[in-house]
Amino acid sequence: MNRMERLKVLAEPLRLRVVALLNAQELCAAELQGILGMAQSTFAGHMAQLKRVGLVGVRRVGGQVVYSAATLDDAALAALITSEPLDEADRFALDRVVASRTGDAAETLDADFLPGRNWEGLAHLLLRLLPPLRIADLGVGSGELTRLLASSHPEARIIAIDLEPEVLRDLGSNVEPRCGDLAEPPLTPGEVDLALYSQSLHCVADPLLALKNLHAKLAPGARVAVLDLAPHTHAWVQGKLGHKHLGFSDLGGLLEQAGFHHVSCDVVHRDRRSPAFTTLLAVGTR
Ligand SMILES: C[S@@+](CC[C@H](N)C(=O)[O-])C[C@H]1O[C@@H](n2cnc3c(N)ncnc32)[C@H](O)[C@@H]1O
Numbered sequence: 541m542n543r544m545e546r547l548k549v550l551a552e553p554l555r556l557r558v559v560a561l562l563n564a565q566e567l568c569a570a571e572l573q574g575i576l577g578m579a580q581s582t583f584a585g586h587m588a589q590l591k592r593v594g595l596v597g598v599r600r601v602g603g604q605v606v607y608s609a610a611t612l613d614d615a616a617l618a619a620l621i622t623s624e625p626l627d628e629a630d631r632f633a634l635d636r637v638v639a640s641r642t643g644d645a646a647e648t649l650d651a652d653f654l655p656g657r658n659w660e661g662l663a664h665l666l667l668r669l670l671p672p673l674r675i676a677d678l679g680v681g682s683g684e685l686t687r688l689l690a691s692s693h694p695e696a697r698i699i700a701i702d703l704e705p706e707v708l709r710d711l712g713s714n715v716e717p718r719c720g721d722l723a724e725p726p727l728t729p730g731e732v733d734l735a736l737y738s739q740s741l742h743c744v745a746d747p748l749l750a751l752k753n754l755h756a757k758l759a760p761g762a763r764v765a766v767l768d769l770a771p772h773t774h775a776w777v778q779g780k781l782g783h784k785h786l787g788f789s790d791l792g793g794l795l796e797q798a799g800f801h802h803v804s805c806d807v808v809h810r811d812r813r814s815p816a817f818t819t820l821l822a823v824g825t826r
Pocket residue numbers: 678679680681682683684685701702703704707720721722723737738739740743744745
């Protein structure tokens with residue numbers, strides 16, 4: 541196979557990731573697809589390209605398709621490929637996949653594991669207890685929180701705000717999607733009782749200005765809640781996830797500077813595994 545053909549296939553960053561992952565570890569199709577987080581049809585297309593030019597090997601073990609890095613006859617290309625480092629997020633995901641393969645599942649459980657207890661269940665429980673509210677969900681992302689709020693709390697009216705129109709689709713019958721910038725949230729004054737930023741304030745260039753602009757749109761007594769990260773050193777989140785700030789050293793102070801009162805700010809979660817992030821929850825009242 542000619543080198544140019546192979547280089548063309550590797551020009552797609554995702555395929556380069558696949559090769560770097562397989563250089564580190566042989567993986568079955570489901571494991572690899574899980575790490576890449578993509579739909580079957582897209583995954584199959586990329587793998588077909590890599591197989592076509594002989595960059596990955598495939599074998600069947602029982603009912604499973606297992607992929608591995610191919611042994612190349614082109615020494616210069618092989619050296620180039622093996623020097624491609626795994627990025628930190630892929631290394632983390634790969635370590636989890638490998639750890640979950642070994643041994644009896646019961647023996648690998650954390651000491652505080654409780655069957656059936658999970659954050660989704662706890663969130664549904666707490667949301668059911670809320671009174672009817674008008675909520676602004678600022679920064680929708682995958683829509684996990686928006687859908688959780690909408691389904692757990694059918695009497696709530698949720699205004700979901702994001703820059704990206706495609707994340708605003710199919711969020712629930714009690715969700716009103718609004719395309720707009722968190723820097724100047726598209727809300728009319730007094731329209732909501734509660735404004736939420738869940739892992740979105742760090743995406744905004746000037747968080748203080750965004751909070752001040754939100755403050756101006758809230759009626760006295762309305763509340764703001766911000767879930768975000770404590771300061772961290774994972775600079776890869778800037779390129780990979782579009783973060784503009786590596787956490788906040790004084791999230792509560794930021795809310796106070798924006799004009800909010802009765803501010804609290806607490807650590808609500810610390811990841812025990814790498815990449816270890818610490819989650820803060822800050823709450824304030826207009
Ligand atoms: C990490 S996601 C939010 C996750 C979500 N809140 C959750 O808890 O699952 C960040 C979202 O903020 C949006 N975003 C980033 N900067 C923005 C801005 N300036 N204005 C509006 N949306 C923005 C992105 O499009 C993305 O959908």
